Amino acid sequence: AQSVAQPEDQVNVAEGNPLTVKCTYSVSGNPYLFWYVQYPNRGLQFLLKYITGDNLVKGSYGFEAEFNKSQTSFHLKKPSALVSDSALYFCAVRDTYSSASKIIFGSGTRLSIRP
Amino acid sequence: DGGITQSPKYLFRKEGQNVTLSCEQNLNHDAMYWYRQDPGQGLRLIYYSQIVNDFQKGDIAEGYSVSREKKESFPLTVTSAQKNPTAFYLCASSIEAGNYGYTFGSGTRLTVV
Numbered sequence: 001a002q003s004v005a006q007p008e009d010q011v012n013v014a015e016g017n018p019l020t021v022k023c024t025y026s027v028s029g030n031p032y033l034f035w036y037v038q039y040p041n042r043g044l045q046f047l048l049k050y051i052t053g054d055n056l057v058k059g060s061y062g063f064e065a066e067f068n069k070s071q072t073s074f075h076l077k078k079p080s081a082l083v084s085d086s087a088l089y090f091c092a093v094r095d096t097y098s099s100a101s102k103i104i105f106g107s108g109t110r111l112s113i114r115p
Numbered sequence: 116d117g118g119i120t121q122s123p124k125y126l127f128r129k130e131g132q133n134v135t136l137s138c139e140q141n142l143n144h145d146a147m148y149w150y151r152q153d154p155g156q157g158l159r160l161i162y163y164s165q166i167v168n169d170f171q172k173g174d175i176a177e178g179y180s181v182s183r184e185k186k187e188s189f190p191l192t193v194t195s196a197q198k199n200p201t202a203f204y205l206c207a208s209s210i211e212a213g214n215y216g217y218t219f220g221s222g223t224r225l226t227v228v
Contacts, residue, residue: 044205102148
């Protein structure tokens, strides 16, 4: 069975500092990994995905994520946080072992950037 | 522009009423999904459909019903059997095969009055 965990309910960072939002996963086969962002009263917006290839994936709004197979992690990062990055972030995984598998979402991490 | 549209944005339901939430997509996606999100919570899967005229229960299907008569449409009915329906409801769609993620609608906030 596939699963994804976001160990932090909330992450607080000062504007201009680097940020990391953690994500670990468990799948039977190779993973497809995703990060989404949700602003208040809105749907989820796609940020980036890892399918194969380079372990460092670059996405929207200056975000990037590093795939680490040995640690089964896919942490979201940004070198310099902005107040506008404050939102709810979801990590998600899809197991390639089953062609009928659905995407499983983590519980979300609320990112708060203070001025 | 292609996208996925949910309506209405806000919906109020009286006790004992059934209400239907609309979800329409023009992305030519095969699969569609309904999620429920409670304050401070993650996403919980209600129903999903991988093809027209077929749908499967998710993790919290009790008190909900769906139909998939057209590829573009996947309406969700919240029945009177759902005892705590106040939540934010999200619809999503995807190309079923391959390495694609989901495209989400902007959500419907349902409140029981």
